[in-house]
Amino acid sequence: MTTQTDIIKDTIYERIAEINDENVLNAIKTLIDNLENQAINQITSKRDLTGYIKEWVKSM
Structure with a gap:
């Protein structure tokens, strides 16, 4: 798994x-x-960043 993560990072x-x-x-x-950052065995919560990104782009 670490090798795969390193390839993705690169x-x-x-x-x-x-x-x-x-x-x-x-x-x-x-x-x-x-x-x-959460541990692999924890349930991760998904956040919808669409609204955040739209507001961020508007402020530019």
């Missing part, structure tokens, strides 16, 4: 490195900062 880092739009990078950072 792929994400590569794709983020290709982004030149500062607003998109700020949006990604905001989303990452708001992620909740």
Whole structure:
């Protein structure tokens, strides 16, 4: 599982490195900062971030 996670992280880092739009990078950072870390054996709650993202884009 750790190897698979490392591959996913590397792929994400590569794709983020290709982004030149500062607003998109700020949006990604905001989303990452708001992620909740929970243990694998805990039930994760899903949050609908659609409204949050729409309001964030409007404020830009």
